[in-house]
Amino acid sequence: MVISELVLLNLKKRITLPLFSRMKPLFYLITALLLTVSCSSSRSFSEAETKLIMSADSLTPMRVYKITNREDSLLLRTPSGTIKADPNNPAIKHFVSRLFATVRDSISMGVGIAAPQVGVLKNIIWVQRFDKENMPFEVYLNPKITKYSKKKQSVREGCLSIPNRSDVLNCRSNRIEIEYDTMENEHKKETVEAFTAVIFQHEIDHLSGILYLDHLKKEMEDAKTKTTND
Numbered sequence: 748m749v750i751s752e753l754v755l756l757n758l759k760k761r762i763t764l765p766l767f768s769r770m771k772p773l774f775y776l777i778t779a780l781l782l783t784v785s786c787s788s789s790r791s792f793s794e795a796e797t798k799l800i801m802s803a804d805s806l807t808p809m810r811v812y813k814i815t816n817r818e819d820s821l822l823l824r825t826p827s828g829t830i831k832a833d834p835n836n837p838a839i840k841h842f843v844s845r846l847f848a849t850v851r852d853s854i855s856m857g858v859g860i861a862a863p864q865v866g867v868l869k870n871i872i873w874v875q876r877f878d879k880e881n882m883p884f885e886v887y888l889n890p891k892i893t894k895y896s897k898k899k900q901s902v903r904e905g906c907l908s909i910p911n912r913s914d915v916l917n918c919r920s921n922r923i924e925i926e927y928d929t930m931e932n933e934h935k936k937e938t939v940e941a942f943t944a945v946i947f948q949h950e951i952d953h954l955s956g957i958l959y960l961d962h963l964k965k966e967m968e969d970a971k972t973k974t975t976n977d
């Protein structure tokens with residue numbers, strides 16, 4: 748709003764100058780300003796997220812949000828946004844370290860975790876790579892699934908945000924193609940199979956506010972429809 752007022756003032760003052768030469772530098776300035784504002788607001792942590800992330804040291808686990816709590820549940824259902832992979836941003840390093848401490852914590856030990864599960868709506872996940880030697884945990888920024896195999900697999904899933912239950916899903920693809928950014932801001936693509944592909948599908952779902960129970964519900968509804976039709 749302030750920027751448009753400045754434009755108007757400038758126009759009134761220098762109305763005799765040719766329109767294009769007067770507007771061109773201003774146009775670039777405004778575009779640059781708007782880009783800076785939109786980047787900083789949508790591709791980095793919010794003020795509240797930064798406060799939450801920096802509230803303890805990098806080895807301290809964060810509280811895991813659970814669907815049994817109404818407010819937590821609303822956040823878990825909210826889609827996350829893109830994060831700018833910036834190796835010089837200490838808040839990102841601090842956050843991924845705390846997110847790792849959370850997934851390895853004895854009270855919430857898992858094979859994967861997504862940022863919204865600790866209240867941070869950004870596209871960041873940790874996945875244990877059962878398909879690699881020594882099964883390392885790896886962090887992925889802005890992961891996306893670009894291709895799903897038709898062949899499915901049946902695997903029992905649990906979720907740190909859904910206490911005291913686990914269920915077998917039959918709808919996860921056996922093989923997926925993924926794209927993501929690394930912490931060093933490299934863009935990578937790869938193909939993942941079997942159980943590791945299930946973890947990716949589960950964690951990437953969290954970034955869209957989807958929980959494994961949604962797939963379970965759909966599978967049960969589809970089974971019911973099939974039975975009725977038969």
Ligand SMILES: [Zn+2]
Nearest residue numbers: 905906907908
């Ligand atoms: Zn989960």
